[in-house]
Amino acid sequence: MRPRDPRVLLVDDEAGIRTVVGLTLRDQGYDVYAASDAEEALALFEEHAPPVVVTDIKMPGMDGLELLAELKRRDPDVEVVMVTGHGDMDLAVKSLRRLAADFLTKPVSEDALEVALDRAFERIALRAELREHTEHLEELVERKTRELLDAERMAAVGQTVTDLSHAIKNVASGLEGGLFVLGKGIELDEREYLHQGWDMVRGNVEKIRNLSLDLLNYARFARMAPRACDPDEPARAAVEALRDRAEALGSPLRFAPAAGPEHANIDPDAVERALLNLLANALDAREARGSGEISLRTERLPASGNAHERIEYVVEDTCGGLSPDAVQNAFAAFRTTKPSGTGIGLMTVRKIAEQHGGDVALENNPGKGARFRLALPA
Known part of the structure; x- marks a missing residue:
């Protein structure tokens, strides 16, 4: 069975060999382009792009090895069959090392030529089949990945519901x-x-x-809108928004800004919302306990090792700390120990942190107080 693209470029500086081998190839069903030297061969290759080239190794000017290298540079998938004399086996071995498909010795027999070309076109077919399987595998992996992500999303939605x-x-x-x-x-x-x-x-x-x-x-903070701003500003705004409530409880908020004035690339509205949640939780604890102090400080942590420069917001209170159950479910959805709580506040804080590429951590000191650290890349 002849290949789907039976084009062969024949290169030899001897006209008689081109005629004989060319007739043999045509009898075997191939379409033949013939060239007398490497320069003509490259021109024909650029024009017709045959998948297989049969070339003599020893030719004046650019020899067969150089032609092999240039053909592979232009098209790594081209199959090149080298033709050499009996005394040039070292050249034949060199050509195989340079990714020639096969080599034939002169005089070229019809059977050997047919076998060599069959192998060359078989390699082309196998490569095409492998490429097709690889593409199908990539499509399969992509489809299965989408299905898995959809399943995970549905599971998450189901759990949330x-x-x-x-x-x-x-x-x-x-x-x-x-x-x-x-x-x-x-x-x-x-x-x-x-x-x-x-x-x-x-x-x-x-x-x-x-x-x-x-x-x-x-839902509002599903996507961040970061911009260059003073990282102390959202903290200052959160403290100001809760100042009256804190003073009514007899525990003014202490604020220590230290992250600015150099700008950081954050979403100030989202950060303010996160800090409002953390401060409001501390005020709830203050109201329930009847005593305690609440503070917010900002820090700019320099880059070290693999860690980039960070902005850290620390909300700390001395209002007795959290119960073991509250610590375990602090960031869980819809879990709350407060009478009027919804269990979404800390979940929102964590989401805002993750959307920035940062994190939030809880440090609990039972009987004394709690500390939340919101760390964001600067």
Whole structure:
């Protein structure tokens, strides 16, 4: 069976050999281009791009070895069969080392020529088949990767929906309990029940509002918009936003800016939101404990080893620390130990850190306080 592209370039400086070998090749079903030297061969190769070249090794001017090297430079996939005399076996070996497909000795027999060309075209076919399989394998890997990512996304969505459903169910149960107590108060005309039921309903409505706002904030920071800015600015804005609440609790926020004024490439709105969450959690702990101090400081950490320059925001309090359960589920979705909490605040902080290519860490000191470190590449 002849190959799909049966074109062969024949190169020999002897006209008689070109005629005889050319007729043999045509009888075997090949389309033959003939050249008398390397320069003519390269011109024909550029014009017709035959997949196989049969060339004499010894020729005036550029010899067969040089022609082999130039052909491989122009097309690494071209198959070159070298023709040499009986006394030039060292040249034949050199040609094989330079990636020739085969070599023949003069006088070239019809059978040997046919076998050599069959091997050359078989190598071309195998290479094409391997390339096709490789492309199919890459497509298969890409498709399977997409399917795996889709499955992971769906699993993540499913887990999120499950956790969110539990959060909503808890709020709904709280509302039902409040309505039940209100109903009893109306039925029995008991003001104490009415007040108790109303407080339960109001508290759960607040939970719904907080959950909605936290979900909106979480979605808002799906993509960062970093820009060059003073890294102390979002920290200063977060402290200012919570100053009144802190003073009402009798614990003014202490702020120590030290990361600026040299600019860093961060999203200041996202960083401010993360710091608001961390400071608000500390204020909640201060309110629950009745004492304690809260501070925020910024630092610029120089590059060292494989670590790039970083901006670090440290929120620290002396409000008693976190319980083991709170530490274990600190960054878990919809997990909270606060009565009005949603479990999204710290999850948002972690997302903002990861979107920047940074991280957030918790250091807990039971009975004393907690420290959160938000570290971002500068």
